[in-house]
Amino acid sequence: MKEYQLSHLKTLEAEAIHIIREVAAEFRNPVMLYSIGKDSSVMVRLAEKAFYPGKVPFPLMHIDSKWKFREMIEFRDAYAKKYHWNLIVEYNKEAYEAGVGPFTHGSRVHTDLMKTQALLMALRKHKFDAAFGGARRDEEKSRAKERIFSFRNQFQQWDPKNQRPELWDIYNTRIHEGESIRVFPLSNWTELDVWQYIRQEHIPIVPLYFAKERPVVEVNGNLIMVDDDRMPEELRRRAEMRKVRFRTLGCYPLTGAVESEADTIEKIIEEMMTTTRSERTTRVIDFDQEGSMEQKKREGYF
Amino acid sequence: MARNIEEFLAQDERKDLLRFLTAGSVDDGKSTLIGRLLFDSKKLYEDQLDALERDSKRCGNAGDHIDYALLCDGLKAEREQGITIDVAYRYFATNRRKFIIADTPGHEQYTRNMITGGSTANLAVILVDARTGVITQTRRHSYLVSLLGIRHIVLAVNKMDLVDYSEERFREIVGEYKAWIEEQHMDVPDLQCIPLSALEGDNVVERSARMPWYDGPSLLHHLETVPIDRDINLHDFRFPVQYVLRPDADFRGYSGKIASGIVRPGDPVVAIPSGRTSRIARIVTYDGDLKEAFAPQSVTLTLEDEIDLSRGEMLVHPDALPHVGHRFRTMMVWMDEHPLDRAKAFYLKHTTHTARAHVEKIHHRVEINVGEAVEADGMKLNEIALVSLVVDEPLIFDSYRKNRQTGAFILIDPVTNFTSAVGMIVAPEAESDSVSELESGRIVVDLSGSDIGPEHDEAIAAFCRMLWEKAGIDIKCVRK
Numbered sequence: 009m010k011e012y013q014l015s016h017l018k019t020l021e022a023e024a025i026h027i028i029r030e031v032a033a034e035f036r037n038p039v040m041l042y043s044i045g046k047d048s049s050v051m052v053r054l055a056e057k058a059f060y061p062g063k064v065p066f067p068l069m070h071i072d073s074k075w076k077f078r079e080m081i082e083f084r085d086a087y088a089k090k091y092h093w094n095l096i097v098e099y100n101k102e103a104y105e106a107g108v109g110p111f112t113h114g115s116r117v118h119t120d121l122m123k124t125q126a127l128l129m130a131l132r133k134h135k136f137d138a139a140f141g142g143a144r145r146d147e148e149k150s151r152a153k154e155r156i157f158s159f160r161n162q163f164q165q166w167d168p169k170n171q172r173p174e175l176w177d178i179y180n181t182r183i184h185e186g187e188s189i190r191v192f193p194l195s196n197w198t199e200l201d202v203w204q205y206i207r208q209e210h211i212p213i214v215p216l217y218f219a220k221e222r223p224v225v226e227v228n229g230n231l232i233m234v235d236d237d238r239m240p241e242e243l244r245r246r247a248e249m250r251k252v253r254f255r256t257l258g259c260y261p262l263t264g265a266v267e268s269e270a271d272t273i274e275k276i277i278e279e280m281m282t283t284t285r286s287e288r289t290t291r292v293i294d295f296d297q298e299g300s301m302e303q304k305k306r307e308g309y310f
Numbered sequence: 311m312a313r314n315i316e317e318f319l320a321q322d323e324r325k326d327l328l329r330f331l332t333a334g335s336v337d338d339g340k341s342t343l344i345g346r347l348l349f350d351s352k353k354l355y356e357d358q359l360d361a362l363e364r365d366s367k368r369c370g371n372a373g374d375h376i377d378y379a380l381l382c383d384g385l386k387a388e389r390e391q392g393i394t395i396d397v398a399y400r401y402f403a404t405n406r407r408k409f410i411i412a413d414t415p416g417h418e419q420y421t422r423n424m425i426t427g428g429s430t431a432n433l434a435v436i437l438v439d440a441r442t443g444v445i446t447q448t449r450r451h452s453y454l455v456s457l458l459g460i461r462h463i464v465l466a467v468n469k470m471d472l473v474d475y476s477e478e479r480f481r482e483i484v485g486e487y488k489a490w491i492e493e494q495h496m497d498v499p500d501l502q503c504i505p506l507s508a509l510e511g512d513n514v515v516e517r518s519a520r521m522p523w524y525d526g527p528s529l530l531h532h533l534e535t536v537p538i539d540r541d542i543n544l545h546d547f548r549f550p551v552q553y554v555l556r557p558d559a560d561f562r563g564y565s566g567k568i569a570s571g572i573v574r575p576g577d578p579v580v581a582i583p584s585g586r587t588s589r590i591a592r593i594v595t596y597d598g599d600l601k602e603a604f605a606p607q608s609v610t611l612t613l614e615d616e617i618d619l620s621r622g623e624m625l626v627h628p629d630a631l632p633h634v635g636h637r638f639r640t641m642m643v644w645m646d647e648h649p650l651d652r653a654k655a656f657y658l659k660h661t662t663h664t665a666r667a668h669v670e671k672i673h674h675r676v677e678i679n680v681g682e683a684v685e686a687d688g689m690k691l692n693e694i695a696l697v698s699l700v701v702d703e704p705l706i707f708d709s710y711r712k713n714r715q716t717g718a719f720i721l722i723d724p725v726t727n728f729t730s731a732v733g734m735i736v737a738p739e740a741e742s743d744s745v746s747e748l749e750s751g752r753i754v755v756d757l758s759g760s761d762i763g764p765e766h767d768e769a770i771a772a773f774c775r776m777l778w779e780k781a782g783i784d785i786k787c788v789r790k
């Protein structure tokens with residue numbers, strides 16, 4: 009490589025920092041959605057880099073579905089404190105009090121009420137006009153076509169057929185009252201890029217990503233971890249200890265574990281390079297219906 | 311084991327990134343080619359393949375073969391139509407490079423998507439069907455690629471299996487294409503023509519034994535090795551201020567992405583448009599101060615003197631000043647369903663600056679199917695025209711040819727907020743009689759009325775080539 013040629017990671021980093029600064033400069037009230045996952049952790053680090061030596065000028069927001077792994081919540085609270093993040097936590101209070109959950113209501117109802125609706129309510133409540141998400145285009149087919157600055161109408165809906173043209177690095181940030189933009193600074197990153205970056209930058213991530221003996225039970229071909237006693241008794245009874253890790257993190261009843269020996273980042277990358285399963289397969293929600301992610305995105309899901 | 315992965319990671323960290331565009335007509339097999347690249351470079355995960363086999367049974371149309379195209383056609387509506395309708399981005403890597411593919415559709419009504427997909431590309435793969443050869447769409451795609459300033463073109467002659475891997479047919483198509491490029495005075499610094507079969511895998515990843523007469527690289531090998539480090543303008547330092555960072559009274563930094571050039575502490579700089587001068591004090595990043603930074607790095611600069619500088623203004627080197635002005639001539643592509651309303655004052659976003667602008671004059675429209683300039687008094691979706699724009703506050707710019715970052719802009723409708731048009735600046739408004747500018751931004755000088763004899767034409771042409779290579783100045787001398 010020649011002297012004045014950035015490596016791919018440095019190129020992606022420069023692009024993401026530029027995107028994050030552009031939002032801070034052009035929007036009145038932006039927010040960074042923080043899911044506690046590895047991509048979010050990378051995105052938060054990029055925001056810290058973008059405004060160094062200053063502080064990140066917008067809050068982070070976590071939409072708590074109330075069914076996240078306990079370790080995720082512990083991690084969130086520990087790092088928010090350690091790095092003095094301005095962290096907002098929101099949840100769908102009404103649905104929570106009505107007892108909505110994946111075991112009783114199924115994954116579709118749970119995801120809609122506790123994730124999609126909870127997010128929309130929170131965005132409305134705080135009147136955010138731009139929201140960063142950590143989604144990558146290589147994750148899923150409908151995401152491959154989404155812009156980096158993705159317009160949402162006043163009902164927070166995405167229209168895949170009527171996206172604004174997006175050229176060079178000139179982003180159209182203009183919106184009317186009530187409309188908003190979802191911004192994806194990691195659009196062009198691959199899963200491997202994210203892991204490489206975590207390794208290179210020593211970014212802390214939730215320990216659930218690393219293999220460890222954990223109590224799991226097999227449900228419809230997925231290994232579901234017993235994280236609390238809200239899991240029905242008849243499932244819990246079948247639980248056994250297996251050495252597993254998680255490739256993505258979400259609601260524990262909807263996130264399958266994979267059996268693995270990978271307990272370091274290097275081993276995870278090695279496993280990934282030789283593995284035959286791509287990461288979203290362990291998210292149960294994708295199997296609901298054909299084109300289900302596109303449907304959810306149209307409805308406002310991230 | 312661990313040592314291997316360490317080595318892999320160390321090597322992987324040094325890879326650079328090639329962004330490329332694929333363009334072809336509906337049946338050229340473009341999605342199949344991309345599927346094949348992804349598949350053969352072993353980056354396709356097995357479960358994506360499982361899903362594919364499920365989908366293939368339901369709606370595939372490639373007979374007994376796996377329908378690679380289904381890998382690329384994501385959205386439901388598209389599956390119903392059997393064609394891709396928007397830009398889709400794909401990612402893969404080899405031992406040498408990382409790649410981002412912008413997959414764009416080829417049919418007429420979607421020129422805007424191809425323009426969108428190509429704006430950040432280093433290279434374009436233009437597909438033609440070996441049976442039909444160079445068709446109208448091939449010419450349109452090539453024109454757009456050249457308009458976008460993409461320096462590397464691959465003419466991929468696909469479906470060679472359907473013409474019996476005929477060398478003669480390949481040469482015929484290549485000859486026709488090159489003749490057309492010549493005729494159009496199109497600027498293609500680097501052209502590679504490759505005969506291939508995406509469906510059968512010939513010359514996609516490995517050189518094909520079925521075309522022993524072809525001695526060039528396979529497509530993937532070419533993508534892996536084409537040099538792109540000279541594509542970025544490293545001569546003219548341009549730093550559009552994106553964000554002013556003032557965490558406390560002691561620190562005032564200017565954050566932004568270096569649009570072009572190189573910067574070091576101590577360098578003299580001029581703030582445009584104020585004209586105030588200073589020197590770079592520090593190049594600040596989270597990872598420590600840098601001794602040098604270059605495009606396209608995102609950094610924060612501090613200056614030795616306190617000068618007033620805000621977002622939308624630019625720091626440049628005093629030896630390489632940009633144009634500053636209210637009027638310029640530009641190639642513009644109309645991206646909006648609503649045609650141009652000349653009474654409208656659009657928002658013009660250029661680097662980090664937004665101004666109001668209106669179209670003062672439409673010089674001509676380019677009929678890209680035939681490569682001709684035609685008279686026009688309006689612009690509609692997918693039309694391209696040479697226009698003069700006027701902005702309400704001075705723009706700090708270069709020609710797009712010289713600088714892709716500071717020569718590009720978007721035009722936003724003030725009512726709908728849609729991105730209505732995009733532009734590639736040709737020049738500030740100024741010209742003389744014997745000099746004219748083509749739509750491409752190239753300056754054409756007619757020598758027939760001059761004292762210079764035709765025996766000098768070859769030397770002049772060589773000189774023009776030098777001007778282009780060394781200074782990015784694009785002049786062509788002709789005798790009419």
